Amino acid sequence: MTDNIGREELIIIxxxxxxxxxxxxxDLLALKISKDGRYSFLIIEVKLGNNKELNxxxxxxxxxxxxxxxxxxxxxxxxxxxxxxxxxxxGLLPTDWKDTIEITEKVEGEIVVGHYSKIGTKAIETLKSxxxxxxxxxxxxxxxxxx
Numbered sequence: 538m539t540d541n542i543g544r545e546e547l548i549i550i551x552x553x554x555x556x557x558x559x560x561x562x563x564d565l566l567a568l569k570i571s572k573d574g575r576y577s578f579l580i581i582e583v584k585l586g587n588n589k590e591l592n593x594x595x596x597x598x599x600x601x602x603x604x605x606x607x608x609x610x611x612x613x614x615x616x617x618x619x620x621x622x623x624x625x626x627x628g629l630l631p632t633d634w635k636d637t638i639e640i641t642e643k644v645e646g647e648i649v650v651g652h653y654s655k656i657g658t659k660a661i662e663t664l665k666s667x668x669x670x671x672x673x674x675x676x677x678x679x680x681x682x683x684x
Contacts, residue, residue, distance in 0.1 A: 543631055546570045547579070550617055550624075557612060558605040561598060568617065568640065577643035578606055578613065586650050586657020586677075591664055599646040599673055606644045614640045646673040654679040 547569055554563040565581040580602050584591055590598065606613050621638050624630045650657045654677065661675055 545631075545634060548576070548621070548630070549581075550620060557609045557616075560601055560605065563602050566617075568621070568638070569645070571641070571643075575639045575641050577641045577645065578617075580606070580644070580646040581649055582646070583649045583651065586653030586655075586660060588660075591648075591650065591657070591660035593664065593667060595648055595664070596668055596671065596673070599648070603644045603646050607642070610642050610644070614642070648673055648675045650675065650677040652680065654681070 547567055549565050549567045551566040552564065554566045555561070563580050564583045567579040567581055568576040569579040570576055580599060582595060582599060582602075584595065588595075618638060618640055621630070622636060625632070625634060625636055650661060657677055661677060664675070665671060
């Protein structure tokens with residue numbers, strides 16, 4: 538995840554997020570830029586390829602998280618617009634970025650699967666076949682040594 542530091546189009550703004558009506562712990566909360574320059578929330582759940590939650594519970598988990606943020610959207614917007622501004626002032630984000638941002642009410646989710654790639658690939662295929670209308674993007678990264 539550290540390779541994503543300094544990306545203005547996708548800002549990982551917080552990790553291990555709880556509270557605000559969230560039942561559970563969000564792995565990563567990101568801000569994703571739109572074409573108009575405003576941001577929206579992106580909930581990122583990171584799972585190992587052999588994680589049993591990929592068999593289905595991950596969908597319910599993301600549903601709960603997106604619903605909790607949507608139900609409390611104005612509080613989340615205010616909190617994370619302030620969070621962003623504070624990080625700019627503290628020098629935790631690149632200083633050439635805007636001092637403030639605007640966050641919309643859009644909330645999305647994404648599943649990131651890493652390691653155990655052969656098991657993970659099968660789990661992703663099963664997840665997609667069991668949830669043909671899956672509203673979440675799934676991204677898999679693999680650590681393969683090329684020869």
